[in-house]
Amino acid sequence: MNPARRVAFDVLRAVDESDAYANLLLPQELRRAGLSSADAALATELTYGTLRRRGTYDAIIEHASGRSVDAIDPPVRDALRLGVHQLLATRVASHAAVNESVELVRRSGAANAAGFANAVLRRIARDNPGDWLQRVADAARSDDERLGLRYAHPVWVIRAFRRALAAEGRADELEELLAADNVSPAVTMTALPGLADIPADAARTPYSPVGFRLGGGDPEPLVRAAGGRVRVQDEGSQLAALALARVRPVRAGERWLDLCAAPGGKTAVLAAEALAGDARVEANELSPARAKLVRTSVAGVPLDVPVSEEDGRVRAGRGVYDRILVDAPCTGLGALRRRPEARWRKTPADVPDLSDLQRGLLTAAVDALAPDGVVAYVTCSPHLAETAAVVADLRRTRDDLVELDARAVLRSVSRGELDLPDQQDGSGRAQLWPHRHGTDAMSITLLQKR
Ligand SMILES: C[S@@+](CC[C@H](N)C(=O)[O-])C[C@H]1O[C@@H](n2cnc3c(N)ncnc32)[C@H](O)[C@@H]1O
Incomplete structure (x- = not known):
């Protein structure tokens, strides 16, 4: 089993079972598992992508399995969500996505559900992401529900966003906003005014006079070296x-x-x-x-x-x-x-x-x-x-x-x-x-x- 999938699955389970926050738990789990940077990047993508698109993936799982996701054992459900994400939103080979998800089901003590998970994921693997999205969107009861499936947002959030954008005459930006929510933000840093300098080679933030962007990598060493005067x-x-x-x-x-x-x-x-x-x-x-x-x-x-x-x-x-x-x-x-x-x-x-x-x-x-x-x-x-x-x-x-x-x-x-x-x-x-x-x-x- 690829350790990245194991870590992603453990974080999904903690989010589901004990209301953990993925953005806090994942870095700890990555450190504990000692993953290479490539595996850490994969684990992060799998965890974030699966959690973000949960509503859409659940609709697809329900369609493919003929069961409500609420009726599926939580560990099996999380393994299925992780599998669907790999099948529909990553370049992971289908057989690996299916087999490793089924293995997660077995290892989580639900061996009797392995056949079910295998069948559902194989069914989903047969069609492409566009077809699945179309299929669940066709079953939506409203335009907002369709938008919700397309951009993986609950309908009440879509309505709140639309009203807030309309309050400044920009309701037409709604889809751009929903799409932006599905992209992890670049890390921005503050150099505390008067106490730290923005590194000469750093890209400045477009608006904040005290901000800059890191090219990539872990910001922690920079924060520590600056005694907290530079921060995320x-x-x-x-x-x-x-x-x-x-x-x-x-x-x-x-x-x-x-x-x-x-x-x-x-x-x-x-x-x-x-x-x-x-x-x-x-x-x-x-x-x-x-x-x-x-x-x-x-x-x-x-x-x-x-x-x-x-x-x-x-x-x-x-x-x-x-x-x-x-x-x-x-x-x-x-x-x-x-x-x-x-x-x-x-x-x-x-x-x-x-x-x-x-x-x-x-x-x-x-x-x-x-x-x-x-x-x-x-x-x-x-x-x-x-x-x-x-x-x-x-x-x-x-x-x-x-x-x-x-x-x-x-x-x-x-x-x-x-x-x-x-x-x-x-x-x-x-x-x-x-x-x-x-x-x-x-x-x-x-x-x-x-
Ligand atoms: C949005 S966060 C503040 C973020 C912070 N200003 C920053 O930039 O780092 C709101 C904080 O309010 C705290 N809080 C909740 N209820 C409160 C209350 N009745 N009185 C004071 N603080 C409260 C929460 O624990 C939380 O830490």
Whole structure:
């Protein structure tokens, strides 16, 4: 058995059985198995590809087997998904894809299902990917379901994306967005402003003035050598932190708070900017385990950043602040490129509770602002219920807030020209997108206290 398939299968099982996150578990498993770089690349492709396209593969398995995937033993189902991915989306030879998947079924203790798995995969191997897609699409009940099968996204996510794009008059970009979610993003790095330099030979990021791209390879040695002053960070996250730090010149003695800080990527950028402007930064994170990550994250910045471990809805009111970042817990629908299983794990039922929490955090933050203070409300989701609606609800209930033009602020921060169309609700919100900007789909709103 090829070790790459074994590792991919083990990660698929952990994602299914214990809600593991593939992007965190896979690197550990690759190290543990000591795979060559070629096998590690294969294992990564198999794991990510299978998890991303799960919905489509399940529809194909149901068609070929005549059974609901819910009625198939979970280890057998994962071996089938892995097999279908190899048959329909890779250049792995059919016999190897079938035989090794059947072997995984045997080794997982389901030897009695080996014949079933063999028959289903042989059936799928007989036709090409286009025919299978057509066959399951023909059975779809709506255009959105067809899009969902084609691009492997749940229908509710497709609808949320369409509404968010339509809110800026760009609903016609939907398919580009769905396609972009199925491509692993290039690794982008931040050189903390004033503390590290962008390597002279590195390709700069098009928008963030503190970002660059690695040619390839493992970024860890570079991060370690720079004492944490160079770090992996999505370009959209860099821009979100800079939007708050550079919304206006920093006055010495300003007090800043990062209310939902872990793992602390944006805290580090804020701390570096605060250090240069002689401001102070505090951070907060509800989860004590995750608060440790924030402390590690700011360790490379020579500024004392106290990190509290409280519910942000209470914590914000313990001080008065000139700038507050509310990088709220959210569905994460803007980061589907990096979390391959996430699209199948979240449900529409998650949204109302998150919106309530987001409203609570944002309200506590604006209450804690000094006069003229600014809150950046940021989500890594473009879902309007988590972005525009949260801000609109808050603004309806109070008249002490002015919304700043976040798009103009981002343009002033950006190196290159940013395509940020007006929001049709007239708000100043900025929405970044994977297909348009190559970033996660971060939403950024800036509110100032009168
Ligand atoms: C989107 S993440 C923040 C990412 C971070 N700003 C960064 O750039 O690295 C949201 C964080 O909020 C935390 N969180 C969830 N509920 C919270 C609450 N009620 N108060 C404070 N933090 C909370 C989560 O544990 C999570 O670490």
